[in-house]
Amino acid sequence: MHMNVAPHLLTEDRAEFERLLDEALRTAHDQPETAPREDRFTNAQLREMALNATALITAAAAVEYDRFLKVREQLRAARAAGVSGTGEALSEEGGAGFVAIVTVLLPILAGTAGVLLLLVGAVLKMLDPPPAFADTLLTAGLIFGAVAAAGLLCAAAGLLVTALRNGATEVPAESEDPELARAREAWGRALTDRGILPFLDEARAAYTPREPSGPRPPTGRIPKVGYTGPDFTSPSEDTPSPRPSFSSPDFTSPDFGGPEHLPE
Missing domain, CATH: 1.20.58 (Methane Monooxygenase Hydroxylase; Chain G, domain 1)
Known part of the structure; x- marks a missing residue:
């Protein structure tokens, strides 16, 4: 599905824009250094992106497009005047x-x-x-x-x-007028060189796959992480820790003597 036609580009010239875009994509696909890879956008994705950015792309060739429109309008006006003049000449004949x-x-x-x-x-x-x-x-x-x-x-x-x-x-x-053909060719060349090709190059360069910064965790299990606190160390997994031993406190009974120690 296409987006709305850009305000600067007339509907009757939409087909020419898409033809130039398809030609640019096909030419880039034939060149190994610019051919799309698996880690980049495909031609279909690039085409959809370019169609959505029609206004931005056609603005790069606005001067040539305005010239093309003026030449076409002049030819249409001349043809309309010629047909009208022929009809008036026939009606004026006695x-x-x-x-x-x-x-x-x-x-x-x-x-x-x-x-x-x-x-x-x-x-x-x-x-x-x-x-x-x-x-x-x-x-x-x-x-x-x-x-x-x-x-x-x-x-x-x-x-x-x-x-x-x-x-x-x-x-x-x-289509047979040389001036109109030159104006259309100049617009198409400017649109391709300054609009379509730079847009496709920037779109391809913008897609850069990121590599992981560290080693990937093993698949199939959760990695173990050890933590140590202050003054504490985690016990070894292989050697069992000794059980704590307790000793009874050393208590001595008070020294009681004979009857001489008893109060009188």
Whole structure:
């Protein structure tokens, strides 16, 4: 899904922008030093990033794009003026409308009348005896047929003259105009060199995988961590600590003598 078209880039030029982007991605993919690796963005990711940054990329070639738009608008205005001038010239010609109507209607009317007269004259000729005006109807039918044929030739000649006149006054198509082609080429070259390629290079350079700073812990178990406090050491895991021993305090009974020590 594409993002909204950038304000500076017209919708009709979106396809040209995407074509230049795809060409840049394909060219970079063909070069080993710039080809995407597994630890970098893929071409699809880079394309999506570039489409989202259309306004930023096209701004790098804004001058060339403005020139291209001016040339295209001038050609369109000239073509519109040429078509309008041709129509006004035809309408100002004396009797042009009447001649066109007569040229179109004369072969139709003359041909229809000639066919009817020939049919009626042929039917009357089959009667016995045929009427005297049967030959007159056949002759009139032939005359109307000749008039219809002449009208068709005049109409064809008029169409040919009109086509040649319009071809002489027609403005060349946009794609065939050399100035427009040069403007489009200059915009495409500037857009690729100053917009698309630098953006893709910066996007590739921005992705740098980080390596771990220390040794990785063993997988499958939690590593043991030893802590020591002040004046304390952790006991050895292999040698059992001796059990504490206690000795009873040394108490001596008071020295009691004989009866001479008893109070009197």
